[in-house]
Amino acid sequence: MSVFWLCIIVLAIAVVGFVFGRQRALASAGGNSGYLHSLPNYYGWNVFMKVIVPAFGLMAIWLIAQPLVIQNSISGMIPESEIKEGSNIGLVMADVRRTAEGLDNAVAAGAIDEEMVQNARADITDITARLKDAGQVVTSTITRPILRAAQAYRSMTSSANLIMTILVLAVALIAALVASLQSNKAYRARNVVEQGILALLIAAASVAILTTIGIVLSLIFNTVEFFKLYPAIDFFALLEWAPSFSGRGGSSALGILPLLWGTIYISIVALLVAVPIGLFAAIYLSEYATPRVRGIAKPMLEILAGIPTIVYGLFALLTIGPMLVSVFGQDGLGWMGGGRSVMTAGIAMGIMLIPFVSSLSDDIINAVPQSMRDGSYGLGATQSETIRQVVLPAALPGIVGAILLAASRAIGETMIVVMGAGAAARLSLNPFDAMTTVTAKIVSQLTGDSDFASPEALVAFALGITLFVLTLGLNVFALYIVRKYREQYE
Structure with a gap:
């Protein structure tokens, strides 16, 4: 399931929880909102918030961690012979991702059948030709290790997406059930909702700070890599700018x-x-x-x-x-x-x-x-x-x-x-x-x-x-x- 439709389903669960939580709170007060600790809508927003936050939080963490975990697993399948002189494992993994995306698009377009993609003995030349005929931009030559890594990449990505979908929906449903059961006339829903809104405001205020920190860290890490390849003294002292693209x-x-x-x-x-x-x-x-x-x-x-x-x-x-x-x-x-x-x-x-x-x-x-x-x-x-x-x-x-x-x-x-x-x-x-x-x-x-x-x-x-x-x-x-x-x- 795509992330878009997963978000739509979670929002639908949250909206249903909003209605159910509000009605349950009113029912506990005999239909008289005057007996409730908070206004009826607060009970609905309490359920809505408790569905959205953990479900979307889990989804965000999963989407950030999934590529890192999969890349770390797939990189172990790449033999040293595939890392050419002047290249590195990052460039090879980029080829693997492009090949996997090309295979996905070609299968969706009907240019390649899934059986051929999964066949470890499939003709690489035939697969490359079909990808290019389908308009998929991949590496100039797909080698056997790259194809195997791309097959494993597709399989792991598909399995990870399925597990994420199940876990996110399970968390949303469980949160909706628990928050709905909390909806009674004595529950301090307004306090919980206002604390949640305060946390949201703090998170929004932290975005600029965290973004700045992220930008600075990315610059620092890559600058350190640059100074491992090129002397820092020359960078700050030379009076000439003449980059060479050879060797x-x-x-x-x-x-x-x-x-x-x-x-x-x-x-x-x-x-x-x-x-x-x-x-x-x-x-x-x-x-x-x-x-x-x-x-x-x-x-x-x-x-x-x-x-x-x-x-x-x-x-x-x-x-x-x-x-x-x-x-x-x-x-x-x-x-x-x-x-x-x-x-x-x-x-x-x-x-x-x-x-x-x-x-x-x-x-x-x-x-x-x-x-x-x-x-x-x-x-x-x-x-x-x-x-x-x-x-x-x-x-x-x-x-x-x-x-x-x-x-x-x-x-x-x-x-x-x-x-x-x-x-x-x-x-x-x-x-x-x-x-x-x-x-x-x-x-x-x-x-x-x-x-x-x-x-x-x-x-x-x-x-x-x-x-x-x-x-x-x-x-x-x-x-x-x-x-x-x-x-x-x-």
């Missing part, structure tokens, strides 16, 4: 410094565009604009935040780049060789960041108490002097936070860089040279058919954790600035 990357030069320089350089250009325009726009909207102008201008400005980054990339490639070439190219000052450059990507990214800076700064400036402005006016200050010497210093912590948020957004941008800045990893001070960033290289390193166990693929995780540390440092610095100046103005 598991033995001749690669994977220095992160050119990528970090490109990331920081493009981000600085973007902030030089976004911060003045965004901050001046926020000051005008909050201090000078009439309510009518503000009601029109602010939504129009925030539309920029809703434009997809691929559109900004096209704008950089087709508009900003040619415009810069016409001024700084061979026909102009001769500083720019092509349309892709740091300036091209930085200007496009800066335009994208304007609403981040302006909208947040506008809200922060509006939060400054009006009494501070009135006091400044009472001392004889003009409006511009009040803004410069009172409003902006009071709003400085929030403005710094908005700028650093925009900086984090710029550091993590990919599409604008790919289309506007090029793919060259170089150390250069010329803003009209083509460069690339860490995020763009992460995409390029994980795109293609390279061996996932090679340094060229695993380096993406080392790049990712470096980027994570960089943005974390920005956030810590922002927190320091906010706390320092908040103490001054409170």
